[in-house]
Amino acid sequence: xxxxxxxxxxxxxxxxxxxxxxxxxxxxxxxxxxxxxxxxxxxxxxxxxxxxxxxxxxxxxxxxxxxxxxxxxxxxxxxxxxxxxxxxxxxxxxxxxxxxxxxxxxxxxxxxx
Amino acid sequence: xxxxxxxxxxxxxxxxxxxxxxxxxxxxxxxxxxxxxxxxxxxxxxxxxxxxxxxxxxxxxxxxxxxxxxxxxxxxxxxxxxxxxxxxxxxxxxxxxxxxxxxxxxxxxxxxx
Numbered sequence: 001x002x003x004x005x006x007x008x009x010x011x012x013x014x015x016x017x018x019x020x021x022x023x024x025x026x027x028x029x030x031x032x033x034x035x036x037x038x039x040x041x042x043x044x045x046x047x048x049x050x051x052x053x054x055x056x057x058x059x060x061x062x063x064x065x066x067x068x069x070x071x072x073x074x075x076x077x078x079x080x081x082x083x084x085x086x087x088x089x090x091x092x093x094x095x096x097x098x099x100x101x102x103x104x105x106x107x108x109x110x111x112x113x
Numbered sequence: 114x115x116x117x118x119x120x121x122x123x124x125x126x127x128x129x130x131x132x133x134x135x136x137x138x139x140x141x142x143x144x145x146x147x148x149x150x151x152x153x154x155x156x157x158x159x160x161x162x163x164x165x166x167x168x169x170x171x172x173x174x175x176x177x178x179x180x181x182x183x184x185x186x187x188x189x190x191x192x193x194x195x196x197x198x199x200x201x202x203x204x205x206x207x208x209x210x211x212x213x214x215x216x217x218x219x220x221x222x223x224x225x226x
Contacts (some may be wrong), residue, residue, distance in 0.1 A: 034215070041220050043117075043206075044156070046214060058153075093213070095169075095212075097210060097211045098168065100161060100211070102154060103157075105155045106155060
């Protein structure tokens with residue numbers, strides 16, 4: 001069945017460094033790849049997404065890249081700040097426009113001041 | 114916009130009792146999703162609705178779980194009878210179109226003793 005693998009499960013960086021989280025997906029028909037940030041005690045918050053017809057998308061300090069051939073997509077956070085510390089989830093769509101998302105297991109990012 | 118609203122935020126109940134979780138989606142969103150989050154299984158889809166009609170309930174773990182959406186602005190997830198293994202955080206999310214741009218509520222933390 002459909003599956004999304006996410007790595008690493010934990011990531012610790014120094015403030016100002018970059019952080020990269022990687023995901024792979026199994027369904028070649030997936031066409032939508034969002035990233036969510038979840039802070040303690042809160043619901044997942046959509047931070048950036050990318051569609052399959054685009055290879056890269058950037059929004060200030062965060063960017064997402066997509067390699068459809070390899071079924072890989074990644075989240076890049078530059079100039080990390082302590083408030084970036086959270087759990088990040090990737091997801092991939094399945095089932096078309098009336099379908100749903102399958103989520104990775106999450107990456108706990110810690111940014112040390 | 115108020116975002117997705119869930120109630121209660123916390124629920125503690127004894128095994129065997131009925132539990133009802135409530136959700137109000139973002140106004141105008143045609144899709145509503147119920148997810149469950151645990152450390153072991155991550156974020157998993159239970160059921161989702163399109164225009165108040167259940168589309169996929171294959172994630173509902175057992176007959177003890179049921180969900181309804183009587184109108185476009187309200188949905189319930191009911192567990193009867195509840196068991197300790199149902200303890201988790203339950204999230205409701207909504208979107209304009211299927212998997213795209215799902216917005217999550219703050220969640221209900223359920224503890225069954």
